[in-house]
Amino acid sequence: xxxxxxxxxxxxxxxxxxxxxxxxxxxxxxxxxxxxxxxxxxxxxxxxxxxxxxxxxxxxxxxxxxxxxxxxxxxxxxxxxxxxxxxxxxxxxxxxxxxxxxxxxxxxxxxxxxxxxxxxxxxxxxxxxxxxxxxxxxxxxxxxxxxxxxxxxxxxxxxxxx
Numbered sequence: 001x002x003x004x005x006x007x008x009x010x011x012x013x014x015x016x017x018x019x020x021x022x023x024x025x026x027x028x029x030x031x032x033x034x035x036x037x038x039x040x041x042x043x044x045x046x047x048x049x050x051x052x053x054x055x056x057x058x059x060x061x062x063x064x065x066x067x068x069x070x071x072x073x074x075x076x077x078x079x080x081x082x083x084x085x086x087x088x089x090x091x092x093x094x095x096x097x098x099x100x101x102x103x104x105x106x107x108x109x110x111x112x113x114x115x116x117x118x119x120x121x122x123x124x125x126x127x128x129x130x131x132x133x134x135x136x137x138x139x140x141x142x143x144x145x146x147x148x149x150x151x152x153x154x155x156x157x158x159x160x161x162x
Contacts, residue, residue, distance in 0.1 A: 003149055006076040007161060013072030018055050025050060040118035044110055052106050056098040064094035073161070083150075083158045093157045100153035104140070107133035 001009075026032065032050070036043045062070040068079040068088050080097070082089050089097070111130035114122040136152070143151040150160055 003078075003161070004145055006078055007073075007144065007149075010070065010072030010076040010078055013075055014059075014070045017071055018058065021054065022051065040113040040120040040122070043117065044113045047109055047113070048106065052102055052109070056102050059101070060091070060094045060098045063097065064089055064091045078161050080159050080161055083154075083160045086160075086162065089157075089159050093159055097153050097157035097159055100156050101140075101151075104133035104136040107136075 032046075035046045059070055063073075063080040066088070067074055068081060073079065080089055080094075081087060082093065107129040111126040111133070114120045114126035115130070120126070140151045140153065143149075143155070148160075154160055
């Protein structure tokens with residue numbers, strides 16, 4: 001199986017792991033619903049703290065760990081390594097990698113809350129953020145499928161997946 005397909009499979013597995021967390025969080029926690037009903041900014045902040053941050057921490061911690069891989073990457077026998085020496089990445093690299101990786105996701109959340117759910121005064125900015133999130137996703141996918149199969153967030157963080 002090609003590295004691209006293995007990476008996609010690993011991401012699907014990781015999304016499954018994280019989906020279990022989200023299901024437990026939102027299906028079994030009706031107390032959270034009021035936190036998302038006051039304003040776009042507050043809803044976005046709560047969403048960041050409950051979803052984006054834990055998801056990012058999952059990837060940061062697992063990819064900077066001794067295994068150099070998330071659960072999905074481990075199952076697919078992949079590792080995230082430093083581009084220079086193929087050794088384990090530093091936490092700072094993992095932090096940068098995850099922050100840039102999840103930027104489109106957070107921009108989309110900003111757009112959803114400000115343009116679609118609450119129609120705040122930041123609607124135009126939100127639509128611009130949504131366009132940027134789509135653009136970044138295309139950039140990430142192009143980097144993944146074109147040799148040497150390194151995404152934009154890997155190039156910025158000096159990492160690669162082997």
